[in-house]
Amino acid sequence: MAEKKQASLSKGLSIYFYHTRLTRESYEEWKEYKFPGHILYGLPLLENYGIEAVMHRYRYFPSRLKLMWYATKEILFCKEKYEVLYATSFRGIEPVIFLRALGLYRKPIVLWHHTAVVRNAHPCREFLSRFFYKGIDRMFLFSRKLIRDSLKTGKVAERKLQLVHWGPDLAFYDHLLAEMPHRQPAGFISTGKENRDVETLLKAFGQTEEQLDVYISVSCGNINYKKILDRCPVSEAVRIHYTDGVIPYELGKLVAQKSCIVICCLDFPYTVGLTTLVEAFALGMPVICSRNPNFEIDIDKEEIGITVPYGDVQGWVDAIRYISTHPEEARRMGQNARRLAEERFNLEIFSHEIAESLLDVSRISSKNRNFA
Numbered sequence: 001m002a003e004k005k006q007a008s009l010s011k012g013l014s015i016y017f018y019h020t021r022l023t024r025e026s027y028e029e030w031k032e033y034k035f036p037g038h039i040l041y042g043l044p045l046l047e048n049y050g051i052e053a054v055m056h057r058y059r060y061f062p063s064r065l066k067l068m069w070y071a072t073k074e075i076l077f078c079k080e081k082y083e084v085l086y087a088t089s090f091r092g093i094e095p096v097i098f099l100r101a102l103g104l105y106r107k108p109i110v111l112w113h114h115t116a117v118v119r120n121a122h123p124c125r126e127f128l129s130r131f132f133y134k135g136i137d138r139m140f141l142f143s144r145k146l147i148r149d150s151l152k153t154g155k156v157a158e159r160k161l162q163l164v165h166w167g168p169d170l171a172f173y174d175h176l177l178a179e180m181p182h183r184q185p186a187g188f189i190s191t192g193k194e195n196r197d198v199e200t201l202l203k204a205f206g207q208t209e210e211q212l213d214v215y216i217s218v219s220c221g222n223i224n225y226k227k228i229l230d231r232c233p234v235s236e237a238v239r240i241h242y243t244d245g246v247i248p249y250e251l252g253k254l255v256a257q258k259s260c261i262v263i264c265c266l267d268f269p270y271t272v273g274l275t276t277l278v279e280a281f282a283l284g285m286p287v288i289c290s291r292n293p294n295f296e297i298d299i300d301k302e303e304i305g306i307t308v309p310y311g312d313v314q315g316w317v318d319a320i321r322y323i324s325t326h327p328e329e330a331r332r333m334g335q336n337a338r339r340l341a342e343e344r345f346n347l348e349i350f351s352h353e354i355a356e357s358l359l360d361v362s363r364i365s366s367k368n369r370n371f372a
Helices: 002-009 023-031 043-049 064-076 094-102 123-133 144-151 170-178 198-206 225-231 248-256 274-283 313-325 327-343 347-371
Strands: 013-018 051-055 084-087 109-112 138-141 161-163 188-190 212-216 238-242 260-263 287-290 305-308
Touching: 013 064, 013 347, 023 043, 023 051, 043 051, 043 347, 051 347, 064 094, 084 347, 094 109, 094 123, 109 347, 138 144, 138 347, 144 161, 170 248, 170 274, 170 347, 198 212, 198 225, 198 238, 198 313, 212 248, 248 274, 260 274, 274 287, 274 327, 287 313, 305 313, 313 327
Parallel strands: 013 051, 013 084, 084 109, 109 138, 138 161, 188 212, 188 260, 212 238, 260 287, 287 305
Antiparallel strands: none
């Protein structure tokens, strides 16, 4: 069935792939099972559908303006031919999007929008924002709630918004697990760096005797985790590891040695914690997770873990104790999670959805040019 789908989509298309990380290096690592393909947003499998990619040459800039100048120059003066710009974020390509809205950049733009589209209280900014979204031909979002919330603003047409079932690169994790035949999972683990509620997490584990390893960056965005952790009492059973620049493959091995993943997040209006969640799917592990209404997956309904309201220390204590005292139930949750990944959320499924959309956008753009 998958081969028939691929064959039906193979029309031949060249895209410019814009990512805010080292793409070429990560792609080569993916080939050796050292980097998960879902972090490349489907790129590794697009060639199965006749889609070739011109990869953006990523460079880090602390200044947003310098990033925009560099990215815009790279895209506009790219010597290789491409028909669609596919971006994992609009960060850095804002000028190109405005040029598209003005009709000065003629190639369709397809990108991932990680939050819902929002209104701006300032009239001038709201006007610019509405014009900005005219320059985007299609947006991929992680959940139907993000789509519904975006439509409420009136800034984007429904036809431009598409739900994509983003999920893990199962082959990557299967290869990783095959290298650990004698593993004996035990304890809890927390990974991820965006908007984590480390205070609630440490307070909860401080009331249990369960072992927890926390892998986190010193800081992320406006949050300095080290300052927060330095002033928090830490149980002897809790170990903090600062991991700036950690390799996904090595972190995946550390996660696989634990029996449960905990995802304790602050209340932010996007799918914070999703990357960690899909890793749990692939590894067949149960989760305890902050109850994020923006997830497409209902963790409790799917019976893949336990959710806890934001900031609820006692709720976390209860969930931790339940998982630790019900190992068979925890194992069943992990099995459900893996089944969910195999059937509904994985790299193969969402790569097909992306390929289909890219080809569709290209066809629409081609028709519009023919009738212009």
